[in-house]
Each structure stands twice: as structure tokens, then as C-alpha cells.
Amino acid sequence: MLAALVLTGYGISVAWRSATGWVAGSLPHIQSTSSTTLTSALGELRAKGGLQIGWRTIDTAVEVDRTTTVDAFGFSVPLGSVHIRIDVPGNRVQYVVPVDPTWTIRAVDAETFIVTIPPPIVNKDVVEVQSDPAKFRVFIDNDWAEHLIPSGGDVDSAKALVRASVIETGSSRPALAEVRMEARSVAAGFVGGVLAAGRGGNPRVIVEFSDESTASDAPPR
Helix, strand or coil: CCEEEEEECCEEEEEEEECCEEEEEEHHHHHHHHHHHHHHHHHHHHCCCCEEEEEEEEEEEEEEEEEEEEEECCEEEEEEEEEEEEEEEEEEEEEEECCCCCCEEEECCCCEEEEEECCCEEEEEEEECCCCHHHCEEEEEECCCCCCCCCHHHHHHHHCCHHHHHHHHHCCHHHHHHHHHHHHHHHHHHHHHHHHHHHCCCCEEEEEECCCCCCCCCCCC
């Protein structure tokens, strides 16, 4: 791509040839228009919960303890306890880069932009929990052998915790490590496409997360 830089007393004027012809403007103007374009695109993403990164299958487990007691002569006497563990495979979570806090964009030159985005998260509105009871594995530890039989309510109480457990597992550091790499690539493609559609050319987009230090923030050596 042919590029020309013209230095003036008022700043830097930039011109480049895109597929649609010559486009020119000062760096502050490029910064302003790119910010406006990105803000408009983010408004459309807000209704979708953010920029969708992808889905992951999450296997999780929940555990519930119940102790049975009897009151006698002013004392509470324990009769025994039940520990229930349910392994639940095949749940799915969707990862997104949220729109809020908002994204920021900085124009380095006519074709290079640095975009700062929030880290990816689990979209809590779109969590698919295993619904086939045949795939559940239930383990019951009873310290009173068969004297203290777990009720259906005990198992139901454990199942009610599955969704929260799936979100917690999907939000763990190991689960998010791979997602961050993918999020960087997807966000770069999204922003690059938005800028190209609005301004033409073939913009280069560098993505950084708001919770990390990058070379752009580091002091000069």
C-alpha cells in the first residue's frame, strides 16, 4: 500500500491509497473517526451481551452435605450425615468480551490501531446445563450405612447448584487462559472489519486487555 506522510506546522497529515481511492486526514481526525466508528459498533454488540468468542464444554461436580439431628432434653443429638456428590458432564458455556467497561482505540498511524478491551468472561445469560438425568453420576456417602437414607430433596438440592458450579468452573483461570488467546484474535478481526467498512483500507489492529501491561504502556528502555 502506498503511503505518504506530510509534516506541517499543525501536525501530521496522512494520506493513503485504499481499494476505494485516496483517503487523507490528520492523525487527530483519524483518532476521532475511528473512536466514533467503534462506539457505534459496540452499541450493536451490547444487545447481544458482548462480542461472542466461542463455546466450551464444561464438566463439573457439585457436593451437598446433610446432617440429621434429634432434639432431646434440650440437646441436639446428631443421628448421622449424608454426603452427596453429583458429576455432571457435557455442560456448555459461551464466552464473550463484554462491551462495558467500554473499549478504547488509539490510532498509531493511518493504518495501525491499538484497541484495549475487557478480558473475556462467561456469558451468564447463556449457560447450557446437562438435562439428561441418565448422564448424571450420583455418589452417596452415608456414615450410618443404610440407617440414614438420602431423600429425593437432597439430590434435588445438589442439582440446583449445578448451574452456579458450571459458571464457576468456566470462569476459572485455567479455563480462561485459552479463551483469552482466542478473544484477542476475534476482537482484532472484528475491529479491523469495522474500521475497514467505515474508512476503507486494510487497518492493522493490535489488541490488548485492560488487565495486562503491554509494550505500549512500558517505559522506553
